[in-house]
Amino acid sequence: MTKATASVALFTADLRLHDNPVLRAALDSAHEVVPLFVLDTGVHAAGYDVPNRRAFLADCLRDLDAGLRERGGRLIVREGDVVREVCAAASECGARQVHMAGDVSLYAQRREERLRHALEADGRQLRVHDAVVTALPPGEVTPAGGDHFAVFTPYFRRWTSAGLRGVIRAPRTVRVPEDAASLPVPSREDTPGVSPGVAAGGESEGRARFAAWNGRPMKDYADRHDDLAADATSRLSPHLHFGTLSAVELVHRARRTGGDGAEAFVRQLAWRDFHHQVLAARPRASSGDYRPRGDRWRHDEDEIAAWRDGRTGYPLVDAAMRQLRHEGWMHNRARLLTASFLTKTLYVDWRVGARHFLDLLVDGDVANNQLNWQWVAGTGNDTRPNRVLNPLTQARRFDPDGTYVRRWLPELAELRGPSVHQPWKLPGRERARLDYPEPLVELSAGADRFLRARGLEGRSTRTG
Structure with a gap:
């Protein structure tokens, strides 16, 4: 197949170069790629753009931009409505395809649907990639006669026996159209109201943290993960949330390490996948009771x-x-x-x-x-x-x-x-x-x- 001139890789909750199917597919489909991140005003309007996550996000974007520049590219940052900004970026570079990671929240699903319709109306295609945010796609394993597992233990048994995709190497070269316009990459220093102890973000930080933990600390995890004073957990959850680390890669690497601690850590990654497959099937559980109990809550x-x-x-x-x-x-x-x-x-x-x-x-x-x-x-x-x-x-x-x-x-x-x-x-x-x-x-x-x-x-x- 003849490569297109350009494509768009829309970064969302996958702010990394290593093991990123979205970026890999965009690179494989075109000679040039627009690595795009949109500061989504819809997230801000919904009240989820809070200082602590905004500061960590700024670290992630700066690190992603630095990694792209080492490979000859750069991060393109826009701000506004995601659908409008993505369509504009695709039009400016003549991209036939936009690649992005699948997500499960009601907001993400509606955003994806709006984006697909808008691109198709302009003669372009949206390609959504699974197993980017989670280790297994939310619908990969299902019970007989059901759309999702409602209890973790049977889900975990099926999850454990399912095959994971392989880990994708980080690209060596990223070519970005010279005339692709970008806002400045945000900085943590520009964010007021951040809690004083918020950790540093970014793929480099996440990989360094996992490397330090993937040894004796992880081997002891099964015995010490509930010890509050020991602080013996990985603290990788912010990196998983922003996708600076890949859940697929973490499962593969933990299984190579082996032992009770690694198994306990992988179980926690499976819990994360479990919740995602529940929300994918029941998006309204983000605000409504999954199993109502007739509660008459107090409010003092x-x-x-x-x-x-x-x-x-x-x-x-x-x-x-x-x-x-x-x-x-x-x-x-x-x-x-x-x-x-x-x-x-x-x-x-x-x-x-x-x-x-x-x-x-x-x-x-x-x-x-x-x-x-x-x-x-x-x-x-x-x-x-x-x-x-x-x-x-x-x-x-x-x-x-x-x-x-x-x-x-x-x-x-x-x-x-x-x-x-x-x-x-x-x-x-x-x-x-x-x-x-x-x-x-x-x-x-x-x-x-x-x-x-x-x-x-x-x-x-x-x-x-």
Whole structure:
């Protein structure tokens, strides 16, 4: 087949040169490529263009531009409506095809449909590539008689036996039309309101982080991933969200490393794929209950504000919420705990918590964030929807000497050992010295209220 003069590679959640089927296909189809990223005003209008993700995105775009320039190209940046800007770029360079990664959110699906229609009306073609954002395409494995798996364990069995595509090498050369117009590549320094501890973004940073972790840290992951103080997780979720790392490549490399830690890490990547295939089949689960429970959620602004600010009176919950505000990231065990406290102990709508997380998380992915919140709230895929995570039990298991709490709650730093988890039990004079609130609610009272609301009076919750 004769190569076209030019094509467009539209970068979305795949901001990388290594293992990028979108860029590879665009390069293979034409002599020149427009590597395009559009600063989508629709995302901004929807409220998802928050400072922490904008700063990380700027790092990613600058690193992507640098990588392209090393190969003779450059990143073309536009701003506005994605459909309008892509069509304009394709028209300017005479591209027959636009290549992009498939995505699962309702917004992404509607954007893809609009773009396809607009390009076809202009005599051009949209090529959508799977297994770019996830390891397996969302519809790759399905149950008999169904469009998606609703429970993780059977999905994981099928996911594990499915074959992954191979890893694609980064291109050596990228030729970009000389007259392709571009805005300046954004800079983190131009973004106000960023949390002080937000990590650096970009493919180079992501690959370096994985290289450092793909050894002893990953080998220990199965035993230490819930240890809050050890901080023994990969912290790769922001890189997966922005696509600076490929889930396909990570699975291949982890399997080559082998061992219990690598298997546990691959399982987490499968959970990510699981949520994407659920949302692909049920796009409205991003805002509506996947499995309605007839909840009559409470809405107490003072309690919600205390939860957001890390002032609930339960130190492990508060430490996690302070970490989120400082770093734009939170340990997964802490995410489960804080979500359980809001939805099961305070009995507040999961959407309130999910929105707060999306306001701060660098890895604020709609599929993973919303469906994990629903899993904890019992409106999603959890097969034990009425389980409650007790912050004191969780503290004994995952922060037994209080190191994690003292790291994030300086007002409790003088307390030694496990006493830091129950400051309300300190002697009166010692307790009075602490600038720390009393618990918002008795845990047993919160559990009883939750059971009554779900029509389960007289039953015990499954706690942990």
